[in-house]
Amino acid sequence: MVRSRVTRATRVRGWIAAGVVAAALALLPAPGWFVDGVYGRHVYPVVQSIATAITNLAPFAVLDALIVAAAILVVFRGVRLWTVVHRSGALAALWEALRRIVRAVAVVIIVFLGMWGCNYRRMPLARSLAGGAPAPITVASLETTIVDVNALAVRVRPSMTAQPDLTYAEIARELPGPIDAALAELGQPELARAGRPKFSILLTPFFTWAGVNGMVDPVALESLVHPDLLPFERPFVLAHEWAHLAGRADEAEASAVGWLACMKGEPRLAYSASLYLITEAWGALPPEGRRRAYAGLDPGVREDLSAIARRVQRDQRPRIEHAATQVYNQYLHANRVPDGIASYSRALTLILSRPIRDALKSYR
Numbered sequence: 384m385v386r387s388r389v390t391r392a393t394r395v396r397g398w399i400a401a402g403v404v405a406a407a408l409a410l411l412p413a414p415g416w417f418v419d420g421v422y423g424r425h426v427y428p429v430v431q432s433i434a435t436a437i438t439n440l441a442p443f444a445v446l447d448a449l450i451v452a453a454a455i456l457v458v459f460r461g462v463r464l465w466t467v468v469h470r471s472g473a474l475a476a477l478w479e480a481l482r483r484i485v486r487a488v489a490v491v492i493i494v495f496l497g498m499w500g501c502n503y504r505r506m507p508l509a510r511s512l513a514g515g516a517p518a519p520i521t522v523a524s525l526e527t528t529i530v531d532v533n534a535l536a537v538r539v540r541p542s543m544t545a546q547p548d549l550t551y552a553e554i555a556r557e558l559p560g561p562i563d564a565a566l567a568e569l570g571q572p573e574l575a576r577a578g579r580p581k582f583s584i585l586l587t588p589f590f591t592w593a594g595v596n597g598m599v600d601p602v603a604l605e606s607l608v609h610p611d612l613l614p615f616e617r618p619f620v621l622a623h624e625w626a627h628l629a630g631r632a633d634e635a636e637a638s639a640v641g642w643l644a645c646m647k648g649e650p651r652l653a654y655s656a657s658l659y660l661i662t663e664a665w666g667a668l669p670p671e672g673r674r675r676a677y678a679g680l681d682p683g684v685r686e687d688l689s690a691i692a693r694r695v696q697r698d699q700r701p702r703i704e705h706a707a708t709q710v711y712n713q714y715l716h717a718n719r720v721p722d723g724i725a726s727y728s729r730a731l732t733l734i735l736s737r738p739i740r741d742a743l744k745s746y747r
């Protein structure tokens with residue numbers, strides 16, 4: 384009877400099968416026709432629409448609830464394993480813990496890939512752009528871009544200064560049309576369902592210290608944004624996260640889609656996109672080019688860029704930011720993003736290519 388009870392207590396159903404399935408999904412290459420054609424255009428939009436519709440109903444971040452539930456489950460399982468140590472010995476408890484960990488990790492991998500992770504394997508946006516691959520970026524093209532974007536920012540900034548208290552709720556009402564127009568122009572499926580902007584109680588302090596402006600919950604498919612961003616930062620950040628939500632997992636692609644979406648929106652959205660592009664182009668210039676570019680900026684634009692810099696300097700903790708960057712870099716490598724965290728810098732190449740850059744000339 385004792386042996387029977389121990390067997391029942393230590394049995395872990397499905398751990399081998401779950402491990403094999405997870406390993407196959409994570410390691411084996413998936414054919415492009417399936418990832419882009421079946422998953423990207425048929426499976427993921429349905430999954431995203433259903434999941435986001437459900438999480439939109441919750442006034443809180445569902446990710447917070449998932450984190451709390453996971454913590455409770457870990458504590459509960461730890462207590463149960465401690466009883467196994469006393470009843471059957473440390474080796475039996477260790478063996479049971481190993482099998483449960485394998486099953487838990489496998490389930491997380493399977494859910495992650497099915498809900499979101501397969502988007503990392505979609506065909507790069509650069510391959511589908513009209514006119515072929517983007518042209519290389521030069522110092523001259525960056526300086527010209529800053530001049531052009533500054534001219535646009537000067538035109539649209541009065542709309543921001545006239546209505547400075549731009550909330551995420553207002554942006555969420557304005558953004559669905561522009562984000563779909565941007566995706567359609569790039570030949571991508573529309574965003575099946577817009578995500579309600581939410582703040583995470585548990586993660587916001589980490590976001591603040593690590594310099595994270597937002598994220599998409601890869602399980603619940605909800606949009607999380609930092610509540611303390613300045614009003615002129617918010618449109619581009621939400622557009623970036625909605626581009627992720629639409630299935631563009633690559634950071635550069637999400638930035639390019641988000642920028643184009645803001646450029647197809649009202650002036651306050653375009654101003655946010657302008658500040659982002661000036662910052663990215665300025666950061667890619669050599670020191671002398673930076674000095675020239677900064678000197679040529681409109682004083683009001685410089686003032687807003689300085690406000691962003693002061694916020695970042697005040698809030699970030701360098702050690703936490705560095706650690707978070709390294710972890711996210713490993714996460715991106717694990718999801719087959721070869722350049723890891725450096726993928727953010729590719730956004731410039733995409734934005735400055737046609738047809739995306741033409742939005743600067745054709746802004747309404």
